[in-house]
Amino acid sequence: xxxxxxxxxxxxxxxxxxxxxxxxxxxxxxxxxxxxxxxxxxxxxxxxxxxxxxxxxxxxxxxxxxxxxxxxxxxxxxxxxxxxxxxxxxxxxxxxxxxxxxxxxxxxxxxxxxxxxxxxxxxxxxxxxxxxxxxxxxxxxxxxxxxxxxxxxxxxxxxxxxxxxxxxxxxxxxxxxxxxxxxxxxx
Amino acid sequence: xxxxxxxxxxxxxxxxxxxxxxxxxxxxxxxxxxxxxxxxxxxxxxxxxxxxxxxxxxxxxxxxxxxxxxxxxxxxxxxxxxxxxxxxxxxxxxxxxxxxxxxxxxxxxxxxxxxxxxxxxxxxxxxxxxxxxxxxxxxxxxxxxxxxxxxxxxxxxxxxxxxxxxxxxxxxxxxxxxxxxxxxxxxxxxxxxxxxxxxxxxxxxxxxxxxxxxxxxxxxxxxxxxxxxxxxxxxxxxxxxxxxxxxxxxx
Numbered sequence: 291x292x293x294x295x296x297x298x299x300x301x302x303x304x305x306x307x308x309x310x311x312x313x314x315x316x317x318x319x320x321x322x323x324x325x326x327x328x329x330x331x332x333x334x335x336x337x338x339x340x341x342x343x344x345x346x347x348x349x350x351x352x353x354x355x356x357x358x359x360x361x362x363x364x365x366x367x368x369x370x371x372x373x374x375x376x377x378x379x380x381x382x383x384x385x386x387x388x389x390x391x392x393x394x395x396x397x398x399x400x401x402x403x404x405x406x407x408x409x410x411x412x413x414x415x416x417x418x419x420x421x422x423x424x425x426x427x428x429x430x431x432x433x434x435x436x437x438x439x440x441x442x443x444x445x446x447x448x449x450x451x452x453x454x455x456x457x458x459x460x461x462x463x464x465x466x467x468x469x470x471x472x473x474x475x476x477x
Numbered sequence: 478x479x480x481x482x483x484x485x486x487x488x489x490x491x492x493x494x495x496x497x498x499x500x501x502x503x504x505x506x507x508x509x510x511x512x513x514x515x516x517x518x519x520x521x522x523x524x525x526x527x528x529x530x531x532x533x534x535x536x537x538x539x540x541x542x543x544x545x546x547x548x549x550x551x552x553x554x555x556x557x558x559x560x561x562x563x564x565x566x567x568x569x570x571x572x573x574x575x576x577x578x579x580x581x582x583x584x585x586x587x588x589x590x591x592x593x594x595x596x597x598x599x600x601x602x603x604x605x606x607x608x609x610x611x612x613x614x615x616x617x618x619x620x621x622x623x624x625x626x627x628x629x630x631x632x633x634x635x636x637x638x639x640x641x642x643x644x645x646x647x648x649x650x651x652x653x654x655x656x657x658x659x660x661x662x663x664x665x666x667x668x669x670x671x672x673x674x675x676x677x678x679x680x681x682x683x684x685x686x687x688x689x690x691x692x693x694x695x696x697x698x699x700x701x702x703x704x705x706x707x708x709x710x711x712x713x714x715x716x717x718x719x720x721x722x723x724x725x726x727x728x
């Protein structure tokens with residue numbers, strides 16, 4: 291699905307990747323694991339096509355269509371949770387089903403500012419799951435959630451994947467285990 | 478009527494009464510109608526004017542001129558902001574011009590433009606000239622300060638450029654645009670009437686004001702000034718309501 295070949299990437303003087311390669315097959319579940327600042331989020335951005343490496347190539351299959359839980363939620367503050375989700379082209383029924391499965395069905399018509407941090411996080415997860423995708427990118431998806439919510443959200447994500455590719459960025463190996471991810475060490 | 482609304486009206490009435498009392502006291506202290514007329518005299522002058530067709534024509538034409546200048550200034554300012562944010566060359570070319578317009582006193586522009594433009598059109602042009610840079614600058618800064626991460630989110634979820642513009646960019650830009658549109662209206666109104674005072678077009682509040690001053694009819698000067706202020710408040714409230722409705726629609 292994605293082939294990253296000999297990439298180099300730097301932020302000014304700081305080199306993040308030097309001759310880095312990674313091959314991700316369709317249906318893979320991988321976890322990009324490493325210390326803070328090692329380039330996990332950058333790699334996720336490169337995979338998504340939001341950043342371009344200085345040198346090297348990134349090949350994506352034609353069927354590649356990403357969906358993502360961003361590190362900062364990025365829910366539009368002037369739209370309700372449901373509007374935020376359907377903006378991606380998702381069906382209303384799918385959106386409501388994911389919201390219910392994540393335990394926030396009562397938040398559909400609320401604005402992000404009316405929700406707690408944990409509810410906003412789950413709304414961002416619901417948006418990513420409701421969108422049409424072939425590859426789900428999760429950047430610290432469970433930040434701000436309690437253990438019980440992490441476990442139920444991970445279970446729902448796992449069920450929803452239905453054979454599609456998953457790329458997870460996390461500091462916590464137990465999250466990778468819950469989602470059945472293969473660990474890829476970065477840095 | 479809700480209790481809060483009633484309280485608001487009561488407060489407004491009390492404040493108005495206070496300032497009317499200040500006016501009355503000032504007029505009594507000076508004791509010369511030529512310098513400060515009594516509120517009653519200004520009111521009678523206003524009632525007298527309101528009974529003539531020429532007064533209403535002046536109100537209508539002044540509003541028409543200033544609104545035309547305001548609307549075209551808003552449109553040009555918004556278009557300029559979009560182009561400046563998009564093309565660095567455009568920004569480099571026009572930013573000195575905007576600085577110049579902001580720095581030059583409005584009276585200089587009125588006198589200069591009076592040489593080139595016929596008096597009926599001058600107030601509209603001056604209003605345009607005051608409004609355009611205000612809208613341009615604040616809208617451009619709204620566009621430039623747009624949080625790029627939301628644009629990346631839109632790109633990742635495959636939103637079309639049109640959808641991204643209307644659903645993501647525009648709602649983020651609107652607050653800075655509407656704030657400047659509201660304050661620009663006051664400037665348009667003041668500069669437009671100032672231009673009318675200097676170039677005296679037929680049927681204008683500025684001409685009424687200037688004529689009243691020439692014939693030493695101070696109560697009339699106060700009455701026309703009050704009309705200008707009231708019209709400005711009405712227009713500003715209308716724009717604020719429209720902006721508020723948009724904001725409520727988009728939360």
